Amino acid sequence: MSASARRRPDPVRIAYLAVNGAIVFFLIAPILIVGVFAVNPTPYISFPPTGFSLRWFEKFFTSPDFMNSLWLSLRVAVAVLVLSVLIGAMCALALVRGNLPGSRFLTAFFMSPLMLPAILTGLALFQLYLLSGVGRPVWGLVMGHTLVAVPYVLRTTLAVLHNFDRRVEEAAAILGASPIRVFFEVTLPLIRPGVIAGGIFAFIVSFDQFPISLFLVLPNSETLPVVLFNYMKFDLDGAIAAASMVSIVMALSVVIILEKLIGLKAYVKL
Amino acid sequence: MLRKSVTRRRLMKTGAGLAAMAAFGAPAILHAQARTLKITTWGGKWGEIMKGEVLPAFEKEHGCTVQADQAFPFVPKLQASPRNDPIYDVLHTNSNEQWKCVVEGLVVDKLDARAIPNLKDVYPYAVSDKIVGVSIFTSAIGLGYRTDKGLAKPTSWKDLADPKLAGQRGGYLIPVNSLGQAHLMMLGKIYGKGFDDLDAAYKALEALKPIKLYDFTGQMEKALLSAEVSVGVIHDSGIYRYDGTNQPVDFAIPSEGVIALEQVLNITPGTRVKELANAYIDYMLRPDVQKKLAEGVWYSPSNTKVKLDAKYDARLFNTPEKVAKLIQMDWKWYNERKDDIDLRVARILRG
Numbered sequence: 001m002s003a004s005a006r007r008r009p010d011p012v013r014i015a016y017l018a019v020n021g022a023i024v025f026f027l028i029a030p031i032l033i034v035g036v037f038a039v040n041p042t043p044y045i046s047f048p049p050t051g052f053s054l055r056w057f058e059k060f061f062t063s064p065d066f067m068n069s070l071w072l073s074l075r076v077a078v079a080v081l082v083l084s085v086l087i088g089a090m091c092a093l094a095l096v097r098g099n100l101p102g103s104r105f106l107t108a109f110f111m112s113p114l115m116l117p118a119i120l121t122g123l124a125l126f127q128l129y130l131l132s133g134v135g136r137p138v139w140g141l142v143m144g145h146t147l148v149a150v151p152y153v154l155r156t157t158l159a160v161l162h163n164f165d166r167r168v169e170e171a172a173a174i175l176g177a178s179p180i181r182v183f184f185e186v187t188l189p190l191i192r193p194g195v196i197a198g199g200i201f202a203f204i205v206s207f208d209q210f211p212i213s214l215f216l217v218l219p220n221s222e223t224l225p226v227v228l229f230n231y232m233k234f235d236l237d238g239a240i241a242a243a244s245m246v247s248i249v250m251a252l253s254v255v256i257i258l259e260k261l262i263g264l265k266a267y268v269k270l
Numbered sequence: 271m272l273r274k275s276v277t278r279r280r281l282m283k284t285g286a287g288l289a290a291m292a293a294f295g296a297p298a299i300l301h302a303q304a305r306t307l308k309i310t311t312w313g314g315k316w317g318e319i320m321k322g323e324v325l326p327a328f329e330k331e332h333g334c335t336v337q338a339d340q341a342f343p344f345v346p347k348l349q350a351s352p353r354n355d356p357i358y359d360v361l362h363t364n365s366n367e368q369w370k371c372v373v374e375g376l377v378v379d380k381l382d383a384r385a386i387p388n389l390k391d392v393y394p395y396a397v398s399d400k401i402v403g404v405s406i407f408t409s410a411i412g413l414g415y416r417t418d419k420g421l422a423k424p425t426s427w428k429d430l431a432d433p434k435l436a437g438q439r440g441g442y443l444i445p446v447n448s449l450g451q452a453h454l455m456m457l458g459k460i461y462g463k464g465f466d467d468l469d470a471a472y473k474a475l476e477a478l479k480p481i482k483l484y485d486f487t488g489q490m491e492k493a494l495l496s497a498e499v500s501v502g503v504i505h506d507s508g509i510y511r512y513d514g515t516n517q518p519v520d521f522a523i524p525s526e527g528v529i530a531l532e533q534v535l536n537i538t539p540g541t542r543v544k545e546l547a548n549a550y551i552d553y554m555l556r557p558d559v560q561k562k563l564a565e566g567v568w569y570s571p572s573n574t575k576v577k578l579d580a581k582y583d584a585r586l587f588n589t590p591e592k593v594a595k596l597i598q599m600d601w602k603w604y605n606e607r608k609d610d611i612d613l614r615v616a617r618i619l620r621g
Contacts, residue, residue, distance in 0.1 A: 043495065043515075044495045044496045046496040123346065126347065130351050130352060130355075214342075214343075219340065219341070220338070229341075230313045232489075233313065233314075233485075234312065234313045234315070235313075235314050236486075236488050236491075236492045
């Protein structure tokens with residue numbers, strides 16, 4: 001092949017790059033626009049910006065309503081992460097290893113919270129809590145979020161378990177490791193990618209959860225998405241955009257912290 | 271083998287740490303406290319004044335706790351809660367939702383005037399046959415407009431249909447917004463035989479296209495401020511609250527009249543703190559509380575004895591002559607037809 005032929009642009013490759021570029025732009029553009037709204041000083045959301053100001057970030061960080069709701073959202077999301085990882089991983093292990101009758105039906109059953117509109121799940125839980133006399137405690141909110149977060153952990157852990165080479169466990173057992181030691185030193189490290197990926201999903205699903213929270217939050221103990229929704233009805237200003245930017249930074253921080261602590265690069269294939 | 275293996279100890283430590291973090295500080299609200307009044311209330315500036323001044327003062331006076339829910343939707347939550355132990359003791363909504371609630375038995379059909387002494391001092395519209403409960407404030411729905419677009423101040427509801435405003439006029443998603451619903455009934459009156467002339471209203475609505483539609487009044491406010499629309503249906507409070515901020519917007523009172531957007535309080539029949547609920551409504555009607563909120567958010571007070579400062583007195587509906595101009599809609603009539611109306615307007619405004 002001649003040098004001139006090698007330099008000729010490949011239309012397929014150009015189309016491929018263009019499509020990828022368009023997808024990346026489509027994903028990033030909303031974040032960029034929200035970022036612009038957040039630093040625009042006008043008392044309403046507008047584009048193009050008329051200047052640069054951090055007044056909306058100041059409003060967000062000095063508002064007790066926003067700060068309390070951000071703190072509550074974080075607490076709930078962390079609790080949901082822990083619970084859904086424990087429940088989802090154990091369910092996945094039982095479904096793959098337990099020789100349970102009807103395991104396919106059980107898998108579909110555990111995934112079913114994702115099929116029901118979340119607003120109905122929220123309403124149903126709200127009614128259940130009130131009828132059983134427990135009111136709307138924070139743990140009830142955590143349970144509601146966990147209900148929709150567990151399927152993510154379950155699915156990602158199942159994916160890992162289905163590709164699991166059990167001969168590694170058998171080798172450890174033959175070499176004298178107890179079942180508990182095999183689990184913690186062989187099984188768990190190998191399923192860790194699925195569990196961690198599911199846990200990240202669970203955290204984000206909870207942190208951004210709106211339809212379920214709408215019914216389960218208690219007055220003066222509202223999560224950030226609920227506070228933002230109600231704020232938007234009366235004051236549609238840049239504080240909403242500032243709150244969104246803070247949420248995005250928080251989510252990114254979680255991913256970066258997990259990357260630093262346990263290394264996520266190996267799990268990108270998930 | 272794996273460089274960063276998960277050991278049992280590390281896992282347990284991490285799990286316990288995260289669980290402790292999650293649980294730390296979580297309010298263990300397992301049982302409703304005695305003498306707790308559960309109410310609904312708005313957010314925004316109204317919510318700031320309520321939570322900052324009005325409710326703490328009531329709690330102090332009555333030795334109780336007020337649990338104020340600002341998270342919509344109020345009515346579905348009330349519907350889903352037990353009738354004998356409702357989630358709210360006092361429901362604050364606009365009039366259309368109160369009518370929906372009274373039909374379902376979620377609020378009482380009449381307040382006890384003996385238990386709420388300030389009821390005797392309200393304007394007749396606040397307890398008229400168009401109201402379930404009591405309207406503690408009202409704002410006036412009219413036309414908001416930009417003053418920097420070379421437009422003449424609107425004088426009639428018909429001005430919204432000016433062809434020059436194509437794509438520059440603003441309305442609401444009628445199924446979800448009571449201002450949009452009230453405007454639809456007004457179109458029936460202006461272009462037809464009366465507020466119940468839906469055929470005329472639909473035809474007039476069709477003629478308003480292209481029109482920008484919003485969910486909430488807050489969004490309409492910002493659309494006017496950002497010049498996304500030049501003229502829009504809005505209540506006076508949504509414009510007057512920018513008084514003194516040099517925003518080029520103003521409020522126009524159409525010659526055919528303004529529509530009352532009532533802020534209505536009512537009691538749930540199953541409340542276990544009825545006395546406190548009555549006391550709360552009486553407190554909200556007290557002249558000093560009415561003045562504070564009226565001047566805070568530009569709402570017209572219902573109590574005839576309220577003396578407003580000059581700039582509020584000039585604009586708000588606070589005299590018998592002024593309140594006579596308020597048009598109250600028949601929400602019972604509207605709610606009975608709402609599903610059909612929603613379908614029809616969705617077809618008209620589609621696209």
